[in-house]
Amino acid sequence: MQDPNLDTNALSVSVPRSLTRPGLSAKLLMLTVLFVMLAEVLIYLPSVANFRRNWLNDRLAAAQIAVLVLEGVPADGGLPEGSEARLLAGVGARAIAARVGGARRLLSLDTMPQEVALTVDLRQLDWVTAISDAVQVLVAPPHGMPIRVLGEAVGGADFVEMVIDEGPLRRAMLKFSANLLLVSLLISGLTAVLVYVALNGLIVGPIRQLAANVMEFEADPENPHRAITPTQRADEIGEAERALARMQRTLAGELRTKKHLAELGLAVSKINHDLRNMLAAAQLMSDRLTETRDPKIRRFAPRLIATLDRAIAFCQATLAYGRAAEAMPDLRDVALRQLVADSGELLGLAEHPVVAFANDVPAELSLPCDPDQMARVLLNLMRNSVQALTEAGAEAGRRPTLTVTAGREAADIVLRVVDNGPGVPDRARANLFQAFRGSVSPGGAGLGLAIAAELVRLHGGTIALEPSQVGAVFKVALPLRAA
Numbered sequence: 085m086q087d088p089n090l091d092t093n094a095l096s097v098s099v100p101r102s103l104t105r106p107g108l109s110a111k112l113l114m115l116t117v118l119f120v121m122l123a124e125v126l127i128y129l130p131s132v133a134n135f136r137r138n139w140l141n142d143r144l145a146a147a148q149i150a151v152l153v154l155e156g157v158p159a160d161g162g163l164p165e166g167s168e169a170r171l172l173a174g175v176g177a178r179a180i181a182a183r184v185g186g187a188r189r190l191l192s193l194d195t196m197p198q199e200v201a202l203t204v205d206l207r208q209l210d211w212v213t214a215i216s217d218a219v220q221v222l223v224a225p226p227h228g229m230p231i232r233v234l235g236e237a238v239g240g241a242d243f244v245e246m247v248i249d250e251g252p253l254r255r256a257m258l259k260f261s262a263n264l265l266l267v268s269l270l271i272s273g274l275t276a277v278l279v280y281v282a283l284n285g286l287i288v289g290p291i292r293q294l295a296a297n298v299m300e301f302e303a304d305p306e307n308p309h310r311a312i313t314p315t316q317r318a319d320e321i322g323e324a325e326r327a328l329a330r331m332q333r334t335l336a337g338e339l340r341t342k343k344h345l346a347e348l349g350l351a352v353s354k355i356n357h358d359l360r361n362m363l364a365a366a367q368l369m370s371d372r373l374t375e376t377r378d379p380k381i382r383r384f385a386p387r388l389i390a391t392l393d394r395a396i397a398f399c400q401a402t403l404a405y406g407r408a409a410e411a412m413p414d415l416r417d418v419a420l421r422q423l424v425a426d427s428g429e430l431l432g433l434a435e436h437p438v439v440a441f442a443n444d445v446p447a448e449l450s451l452p453c454d455p456d457q458m459a460r461v462l463l464n465l466m467r468n469s470v471q472a473l474t475e476a477g478a479e480a481g482r483r484p485t486l487t488v489t490a491g492r493e494a495a496d497i498v499l500r501v502v503d504n505g506p507g508v509p510d511r512a513r514a515n516l517f518q519a520f521r522g523s524v525s526p527g528g529a530g531l532g533l534a535i536a537a538e539l540v541r542l543h544g545g546t547i548a549l550e551p552s553q554v555g556a557v558f559k560v561a562l563p564l565r566a567a
Contacts, residue, residue: 112283116276124268128261133214135260136221139253140206144235146175147246177246178230182237200247201229207236207243221254222261290321294328301332306343308336413454413542415565420499421445423455424488427462431470433486439473442487449490451497452565457539461547462488462501464532465558469503472556476506479554496545496561504555516549 150172172180204217230247237244297312304310311332314325424443428434433441451458466486473484482504490499508516517537540547545562 112288113276113280116279117272120272120275121268124272128264128268129215129219130211131264132222132257132261133211133218136218136253136257137206137209137214139256140204140233141235143175143177143246143248144206144233144244147177147180147244148237150175150180175246175248176252177248179247180244181246182244183242199229200232201250202231203234204231205234207234218257221250222257226251226254287321290315290317290325294321294324297328305332306336306339308333311336413457413539415452415454415543417450418453418455418458419447420449420451420490420497421447423451423459424462424490427459427466428488430463431466433466433470436470438477438484439470440483440485442485444487445490445499449492449497451490451499451562453543453562457542461536461539461560464536465501465560468532469501469505469556472505473503478504492564493561496563499560499562500550501558501560502552502555507552507554507556508549513549517547 172178202217229250231250231253232245232247234243234245294312297310301307301310301312312325312329314329315322317325421443424445428441428443433439466488469486473486478484485504487502488499489502490497492498517533537547540560540562543562545560547558547560550557550559
């Protein structure tokens with residue numbers, strides 16, 4: 085049955101991007117055009133200012149020719165009739181003036197205008213002023229008044245100046261701007277297309293393939309054939325393809341394994357549930373064997389009962405681990421020494437024929453924990469030690485002994501389960517606290533330590549196997565909490 089609180093939208097498969105929204109390629113094209121046009125604007129301003137300067141310099145150059153003509157004419161004489169009009173028309177100026185030998189010479193059909201709209205001194209014109217004046221000519225409405233232009237002169241003249249109408253200059257600048265805009269649009273379009281094609285082939289296209297593969301893999305992540313086939317590219321995209329391929333293959337394998345384990349775990353849990361009931365019935369019947377008078381049966385009955393006990397404990401551990409999750413611990417102050425003593429009593433350590441038991445936990449030491457969960461932790465750790473000591477014994481000349489100690493260390497209460505048995509094999513250390521992989525004893529499932537580790541983590545503590553010269557030392561550290 086589906087969980088009503090489950091968000092089905094969160095589990096839906098990703099769908100391709102809507103065609104009504106601009107994709108990465110379209111955004112790339114628009115940004116390329118925008119950046120190229122911005123660069124053209126930054127180029128345009130100095131270009132139009134330079135055009136204006138050159139246009140005025142060309143007019144001054146023509147005016148200087150007229151000045152040379154003036155220098156050849158005596159001061160008390162004049163130009164032939166009609167010459168002034170032709171000179172001014174060739175320059176495109178209303179008037180031309182020059183200072184020659186300290187005297188001012190004027191070439192004009194009318195008197196020099198008294199008012200001008202602007203005076204432009206090309207001898208002292210900087211770039212900032214040139215750009216500002218050029219923009220003003222383009223954007224400001226025509227005012228109908230002439231402008232005065234000054235510049236260096238050649239020959240014997242000190243300087244030359246002219247008065248011209250601003251209209252021809254403005255028309256020439258507008259024409260230059262239109263031509264520059266047309267060229268800029270062509271360059272921008274060509275650049276944008278080339279950049280678009282290059283980046284689309286090198287970056288956007290492979291990224292689209294990565295995105296399409298991820299969405300395809302999402303629909304069936306357990307299918308290894310949906311993993312991407314990386315190219316031979318040596319750049320970052322090639323590295324991303326190879327990393328994605330490794331991740332997809334690993335994930336597909338893990339998902340298949342987990343699915344099989346989940347199905348197997350469900351089957352094992354059902355079998356264990358029934359098997360535990362059958363073993364419990366067999367245990368009850370085997371208890372009666374101890375009452376028989378047959379010496380052989382009386383001798384083998386305890387071993388049969390012990391074997392059934394271990395089988396029942398294994399079934400219970402498997403079912404306990406197969407639950408969806410352990411409950412959060414109900415913390416309360418617990419006398420740790422008594423908890424250890426109860427665990428030893430459940431394991432029959434007080435009258436154990438092989439293993440000696442020492443409870444070295446201080447009587448006054450209390451631990452904030454869930455007593456039921458902590459009892460399970462102690463039972464799993466102590467049972468492992470008892471099994472190891474019973475099967476393999478202790479070091480030569482010593483009796484197999486299980487010792488439990490505890491004490492405060494910094495902000496934790498540290499409990500140690502110590503035995504003088506054979507220790508933990510090297511092959512089991514890497515996966516010691518992982519279910520079905522960390523078995524220490526032959527035939528074991530490795531569930532006891534996995535369950536203990538999970539319960540300790542729920543308490544906010546840690547569990548580890550400490551290095552030791554003899555036997556095994558399991559350390560459980562649980563944080564102290566204020567009452």
